[in-house]
Amino acid sequence: MxxxxxxxxxxxxxxxxxxxxxxxxxxxxxxxxxxxxxxxxxxxxxxxHEGMGQLALAKAGLLAEFQALSRPEGQAMRILDVDGTVLRDWPARPDDRAHxxxxxxxxxxxxxxxxxxxxxxxxxxxxxxxxxxxxxxxxxxxxxxxxxxxxxxxxxxxxxxxxxxxxxHYTGITLVETSLDDVDTRHPGLARLVGDGSVAVYGVNRAFVAQRNSGGHVKVYAQFRAPLDWHAGLDWADAEAVRSSLLTLYDGWTAPVLDFLHHGTAFVHRPLYVxxxxxxxxxxxxxxxxxxxxxxxPPLGWARTSRCWEAPNSPRPSPPPPASWTRPSVPSRNACGHGPPGGGRWRRPVWNASSARTLARPSPSSTRFSRPDQQPRPSKxxxxxxxxxxxxxxxxxxxxxx
Ligand SMILES: Cc1cc2nc3c(=O)[nH]c(=O)nc-3n(C[C@H](O)[C@H](O)[C@H](O)COP(=O)(O)OP(=O)(O)OC[C@H]3O[C@@H](n4cnc5c(N)ncnc54)[C@H](O)[C@@H]3O)c2cc1C
Known part of the structure; x- marks a missing residue:
């Protein structure tokens, strides 16, 4: 039976x-x-991934159809510092079927x-x-x-x-999602920055990820450590109020991050639970x-390579800031509930017109590390x-x- x-x-x-x-x-x-x-x-x-999700699809007889639909070029990933410096740049090879x-x-x-x-x-x-x-x-x-x-x-x-x-239970990390449509036509500089895959920017206790989907659609995730009620009093139906709150949170970050937030069309609140x-x-x-x-x-596998989620009582505290660094005018503690003693996080003298030009160039050349094909890939x-x-x-x- x-x-x-x-x-x-x-x-x-x-x-x-x-x-x-x-x-x-x-x-x-x-x-x-x-x-x-x-x-x-x-x-x-x-x-x-090969040997995991792809194996399940193979067992369902769907691997060939998945391969026809999926985007190998979407594996490309770029990681920036908050000042716009390109820290890592993984190009995707067209024959790479890893994930x-x-x-x-x-x-x-x-x-x-x-x-x-x-x-x-x-x-x-x-x-x-x-x-x-x-x-x-x-x-x-x-x-x-x-x-x-x-x-x-x-x-x-x-x-x-x-x-x-x-x-x-709540991880202490919240995502706010927004998106941009028709990015290649309407926001060509941001489109070049995302490339065919993703761009991620990591600071302390906050990060930012933009991912290309098909059809010129880009999903953007502002990610930050915050108490569950961080948004008390914020009306999620009021996109401008949410935008303004996020712009405050990312104040001083490289200009393209702020541009993504300026152009995001709607905002969705996604506190992360585990x-x-x-x-x-x-x-x-x-x-x-x-x-x-x-x-x-939590969908934060890539963050392992970063210092993004370092808590204020982390066993490995942040080094003291160089003398040239400044305190931000808007302290991050307001939004995140964490930060170095005295309020806001330290930051370098940040974005300027030349770093923005670097980011918007078709192929960034300022990677500081080894050749991209020698660098380990992030996991998800x-x-x-x-x-x-x-x-x-x-x-x-x-x-x-x-
Ligand atoms: C913001 C965010 C970004 C993410 N990004 C990534 C990423 O980039 N890459 C990645 O690999 N993973 C990502 N993840 C994780 C990924 O989305 C999840 O691991 C995945 O969706 C889990 O699949 P699932 O089928 O188990 O559950 P779900 O996708 O949650 O599906 C559950 C389904 O069950 C239905 N359902 C719920 N309750 C009931 C009920 N009582 N009766 C009947 N139906 C019900 C729901 O409607 C839904 O259709 C992300 C997660 C989040 C929150």
């Missing part, structure tokens, strides 16, 4: 897992809370394919151990029973409660977890999420062969 399998959540992890099952002739139903695939913006760009980028919307559409997805079916509760299997109770009060329920319902998973008491790194749970027959529901991590997050989808398939193999 065929097992009744439900995947709760139609994000990248749930859809990938469902496509792997489908590819191996296991019927599966995806239960998704959103009323339709395009009910909300799909988000930015994701990189899928090409793909728009989330394109990945979702690729994964959806022939899947049986039931839209508008928010799950309220999962009750294992009923005589007939695992009971799924929906937000609208309806109920249905399955043999296996896979919780791929993200950070605030309802399924997780059936197997684990863990809840996400589950305990070693989150595990005792086996509960018929229920398991996948993706962020199981292993929620989704490889682990979809890699977990794949490893969960392996873990659950006994279930299907039972």
């Amino acid at each position: 065929r097992q009744r399998i439900a995947v709760v959540g139609g994000g990248p992890a749930g859809l990938t897992f469902a496509r792997v099952l489908h590819h191996h002739d296991h019927p599966v139903t995806v239960l998704e809370r959103d009323p339709a695939p395009d009910a909300r913006p799909p988000g930015g760009t994701l990189d899928l 090409p980028e793909i728009d989330r919307g394109q990945l979702r559409d690729l994964l959806l394919g022939p899947l049986d997805v039931q839209w508008g079916r928010g799950v309220a509760e999962v009750v294992p151990g009923t005589g007939d299997g695992v009971l799924v109770r929906f937000a609208d009060g309806r109920e249905e029973t399955f043999d296996l329920v896979v919780g791929a319902d993200g950070a605030w998973s309802r399924v997780r409660r059936a197997v684990s008491p863990a809840t996400p 589950l305990p790194v070693a989150h595990t749970w005792a086996h509960v027959p018929g229920v398991t977890l996948l993706g962020d529901a199981a292993h929620l991590m 997050t989704l490889q682990r999420v979809i890699g977990l989808a794949y490893s969960s398939v392996c873990t659950m193999r006994p279930f299907f062969h039972a």
Whole structure:
């Protein structure tokens, strides 16, 4: 008899897992809370790594289609200091398939394919151990029973409660997302700076990342250490108020960073939460977890190369500033709640017209380190999420062969 399998959540992890099952002739139903695939913006760009996310897609029979859609050139990455100096510049080789980028919307559409997805079916509760299997109770009060329920319902998973008491906690780091459209035509200088991939700027306790998506769209993430209520009194519907608050936070940073914020069209608040790194749970027959529901991590892999998240009580405190450095007129402590004694963070005499010209040049030549192709690459997050989808398939193999 065929097992009744439900995947709760139609994000990248749930859809990938469902496509792997489908590819191996296991019927599966995806239960998704959103009323339709395009009910909300799909988000930015994701990189899928060889041997991880790409392996999962291969197991779903989708690798060739992914390779046709993805952007190897999106692996290019540039890292700047807050004064605009280019610290690292990784160009992307066209034949490099290590971790090409793909728009989330394109990945979702690729994964959806022939899947049986039931839209508008928010799950309220999962009750294992009923005589007939695992009971799924929906937000609208309806109920249905399955043999296996896979919780791929993200950070605030309802399924997780059936197997684990863990809840996400705030990392102390918040992202504010904005975006620019038609960047090559409307903002050619910023387009050149982002190049085909990403540009990241790292300061102390704050950073800034801009990533090219397809179709001339650029997603921008202002990232900073802040208490959860840092935005008290800020009206998120008032884009100009949010913009002004961010411009204050990044006051003194290199001009292109401020330009990205000036031209951003709407702002989305994304405080980052995590589950305990070693989150595990005792086996509960018929229920398991996948993706962020199981292993929620911050999307900050690239920050390991930087000093960005150094806390004021860090065991390795910042060196004292050179005598020529100045204190900023706007102290960062107001926004971030952290900073060197006395208020704002120290900074160099910063941006000037010549550093802006350096940044806007088609190929920056001021890298301070070894040749780009000798430099280590940054790592990112989704490889682990979809890699977990794949490893969960392996873990659950006994279930299907039972
Ligand atoms: C700001 C930000 C930027 C990021 N950038 C990157 C990046 O550049 N690269 C990268 O690799 N990773 C990135 N990540 C991480 C990545 O987005 C997640 O790891 C990934 O989306 C997790 O996929 P998932 O399918 O497990 O969960 P989700 O993507 O959260 O999907 C969960 C799905 O479940 C649905 N759902 C939720 N609750 C219910 C319910 N009760 N019933 C039914 N359905 C439900 C949701 O509607 C959603 O469709 C970023 C994360 C954030 C927050």
